[in-house]
Amino acid sequence: MSDKQQALRDLFFACRVIPVLTIARVEDAVPLAEALVAGGLAALEITLRTDAAARAARAIVNDVPGAIVGVGTVLNARDLAVAEDIGARFALSPGATPALLDAAAAGALPFAPGVATASEAMAAMERGFHTLKLFPAAQVGGISMARALGGPFPDLRFCPTGGVSAANAAEWLAEPNVIAVGGSWIAPAADIGAGAWDTIAQRARAARALWG
Numbered sequence: 001m002s003d004k005q006q007a008l009r010d011l012f013f014a015c016r017v018i019p020v021l022t023i024a025r026v027e028d029a030v031p032l033a034e035a036l037v038a039g040g041l042a043a044l045e046i047t048l049r050t051d052a053a054a055r056a057a058r059a060i061v062n063d064v065p066g067a068i069v070g071v072g073t074v075l076n077a078r079d080l081a082v083a084e085d086i087g088a089r090f091a092l093s094p095g096a097t098p099a100l101l102d103a104a105a106a107g108a109l110p111f112a113p114g115v116a117t118a119s120e121a122m123a124a125m126e127r128g129f130h131t132l133k134l135f136p137a138a139q140v141g142g143i144s145m146a147r148a149l150g151g152p153f154p155d156l157r158f159c160p161t162g163g164v165s166a167a168n169a170a171e172w173l174a175e176p177n178v179i180a181v182g183g184s185w186i187a188p189a190a191d192i193g194a195g196a197w198d199t200i201a202q203r204a205r206a207a208r209a210l211w212g
């Protein structure tokens with residue numbers, strides 16, 4: 001396994017629950033990240049879904065030293081370059097095109113491509129990726145899908161996102177091939193917009209309590 005892949009695996013295994021964040025206003029980024037880090041969640045996925053996303057991620061990299069910033073919704077090589085430029089520590093995609101896999105394999109950033117099928121997992125493995133985002137996890141079969149993929153692909157580890165929640169995160173994390181989970185339930189966009197930092201920190205603490 002490459003150093004990049006090992007770094008990603010170590011990071012996911014240490015952090016286990018990764019809030020998926022859609023940030024509309026740059027000024028929300030730092031207090032949001034501070035609330036999550038205070039609640040015990042260090043690894044954050046900032047999705048490239050808003051105009052503010054890249055500036056928000058950069059603000060967290062610069063001003064919240066306890067945060068481990070990942071960039072999500074990386075759809076192409078250009079987004080990957082944005083993530084590297086921001087100083088992100090890792091990147092994720094909901095899927096994977098051949099061009100994106102090639103760019104990520106050649107780049108410096110630990111990257112988790114998204115997969116939803118066995119064939120997609122095989123395409124990622126062919127390029128050296130063994131720690132994958134399973135997306136959209138609940139919609140493509142949930143825990144039984146992760147278990148089924150564990151048969152032919154015992155060396156793969158998954159970070160499921162999509163439909164993971166406070167109610168089922170512990171169940172997901174108990175699966176031997178689930179290394180981490182991601183989701184928006186800890187800090188939904190509406191709570192970020194409302195500046196509900198205490199509520200978000202409380203949800204982060206509850207999520208942090210899910211593992212040892």
Ligand code: 3PG
Nearest residue numbers: 020161162163183184185
């Ligand atoms: C996403 O990319 O939107 C994440 O997978 C979050 O999904 P969720 O909102 O169901 O947690």
